[in-house]
């Protein structure tokens with residue numbers, strides 16, 4: 059039977075692309091590995107290679123067609139002894155086919171600028187049973203904007219610009235590099251490749267190779283080099299391709315960066331930022347999917363920042379670069395492509411160590427940070443429908459932790475739920491729960507519930523990965539429990 | 545006591561080989577002459593890897609495979625030739641670009657493909673994925689996602705071989721990029737100090753993600769990376785399965801006979817991007833095309849066989865079809881096998 063050649067997905071988020079060029083004509087013979095067409099996504103032009111041998115019987119989608127959906131048949135390949143007359147026997151293109159195939163998703167380590175699914179958290183990790191329906195736009199508004207409480211750090215009336223977290227991080231680094239010659243960036247693929255996740259896009263072009271430094275794959279070594287440079291007064295930004303790889307370097311982070319100020323009796327410290335994507339992405343398995351917020355928050359001598367919005371990413375990264383201490387800056391791959399309002403100010407710097415009330419409420423306090431906020435925001439919508447008025451606190455900084463804000467809220471709502479993707483034992487939520495118990499016991503009307511990732515390494519299988527992560531339903535359930543809504 | 549004698553400095557000095565006896569740079573042995581059967585077998589094995597990888601790429605495009613997927617296309621001669629020099633009991637360990645290694649170790653294509661799609665029939669029950677797959681039965685020790693980590697692990701497998709004195713050798717693969725990780729050198733030192741039976745195979749495919757070796761490495765002759773640990777090394781044409789086979793035999797004999805580790809730098813090339821989503825803008829199309837058309841490991845064998853009159857185009861077509869059938873069967877299995885049961889979430893964490 060003739061074989062249909064389908065429009066391939068060349069990145070996990072790709073849903074459609076342009077068929078820019080056919081490199082083979084009808085009637086040409088095709089061998090496996092031959093490049094038959096070029097397709098264009100919003101990131102790159104990629105080649106389509108033949109998998110099967112045969113003769114290109116019919117081109118179904120003409121060169122120049124835009125917006126071709128993934129898995130649409132684009133051509134028909136005839137095998138030995140078949141002729142164009144057999145084409146009818148192959149299945150006609152049907153949209154069901156496309157829908158029936160599982161669509162994996164979300165941006166990858168080694169990939170160009172890709173936005174992730176519109177709403178992070180569960181939905182962004184569509185699995186086999188949830189075929190994708192979202193367009194792979196570069197800018198996706200975060201939900202739900204109207205509810206975000208005004209940030210007291212942003213003057214009223216400031217003009218806001220929709221910006222992705224990716225752009226916000228880049229802008230923060232560029233602004234600080236313009237401001238201070240001692241700031242430089244180093245890490246794997248940060249310069250010529252423009253960043254494995256394109257966070258350092260354009261920096262090499264503006265600041266040159268002395269200040270935007272590609273390193274070999276030697277995390278322990280370059281983390282130490284960064285700390286040494288910081289001890290002499292430079293202000294390195296060390297990018298880890300992901301924080302999973304910072305485990306190679308954790309000795310230099312903890313033993314050198316965090317402790318030098320103390321051990322030298324205050325003579326010298328390490329004004330350094332370690333940044334990069336943290337936590338699970340999608341389907342990248344056990345070794346590439348860990349949340350290190352709780353790990354680093356254990357260490358005196360470190361500050362730990364974990365922003366959710368683009369505005370916080372920008373304002374806090376600028377603060378981290380200026381901070382005279384080592385700062386661990388935990389980003390998230392799934393948030394990179396999300397778009398938020400960022401104030402248009404010449405120098406927008408936010409205070410490290412201050413939580414932000416994302417939404418005011420009176421019935422329950424939900425505390426989270428980073429990607430965890432996506433669950434809080436979505437759960438809140440459901441809770442509102444059930445008549446529960448939740449207050450959401452975005453910690454933004456994990457260490458030092460802003461207990462004043464948490465305690466004030468708990469004293470008002472008397473109930474607390476925390477959310478994070480990390481492992482449950484000794485989680486950030488555990489620490490908050492114990493402090494709230496010690497400092498506001500009399501205000502609590504229910505035991506604190508900590509919603510976490512499951513106590514298992516991250517599995518690869520789509521169904522298990524979904525189960526391993528916290529869910530919006532977990533959060534709703536927890537809130538119902540602490541509010542005694544059965 | 546005996547221990548006093550063993551630690552006496554005079555004795556230690558006498559034991560040490562004079563510098564002149566250490567030759568860090570070895571010439572690669574002449575490429576092996578393969579018999580008809582060997583050529584045919586090498587052809588089938590390499591073709592299986594290539595067709596399997598093409599299929600994996602296709603399934604990725606259709607969304608059946610998620611996460612990272614690193615294809616081995618172009619490098620087939622390395623694992624195929626290495627395997628020809630290995631014997632029963634020898635182990636293999638590598639990084640995430642591991643599908644070819646598993647097929648070379650005679651693992652079932654169905655089990656490998658089903659792991660790629662995250663199904664219960666996969667080698668890790670769908671819990672590991674493309675980068676993390678193992679088979680105790682086939683002596684394949686992974687499948688590791690952290691660049692460089694497998695080098696210490698492979699050295700540890702060799703430590704156990706020596707400890708048990710079972711005559712096995714661990715073949716430990718890593719990339720040109722991984723060759724810059726610190727633990728590689730910590731491992732080299734221990735392996736040489738303790739004369740561990742390990743063969744380090746550096747698959748120099750010229751790039752680590754988007755970084756060419758000249759942009760990442762002060763010493764780009766990777767076979768020399770063991771010199772300060774007294775580990776000899778050689779550069780091998782990793783696109784020629786005959787050259788790899790000879791080097792493999794030499795190196796395995798070296799390690800098995802108690803002389804300690806040895807490094808084989810395989811000069812090879814990956815045709816595809818680093819992973820599925822890498823447009824590979826850091827190299828020219830001509831560079832890729834030149835490797836494909838002038839050095840392709842599979843074409844080399846094919847041309848030799850036709851020249852020798854060992855196989856007709858017809859016979860090769862039959863082999864192609866058989867290989868394609870095996871791959872198609874693995875893909876069918878991998879798409880229809882169910883996902884793991886939800887209860888598997890909590891299994892295999894501790895014993």
Ligand SMILES: Cc1ncc(C[n+]2csc(CCOP(=O)(O)OP(=O)(O)O)c2C)c(N)n1
Nearest residue numbers: 303641689690691719720721722751752753
């Ligand atoms: C410790 C660590 N750092 C970074 C990465 C991300 N990463 C994955 S593969 C890779 C390139 C490795 O190149 P090489 O060793 O040459 O192997 P190849 O991919 O060419 O087979 C990088 C940087 C990782 N997985 N682990």
Ligand SMILES: [Mg+2]
Nearest residue numbers: 719720751752
């Ligand atoms: Mg390489």
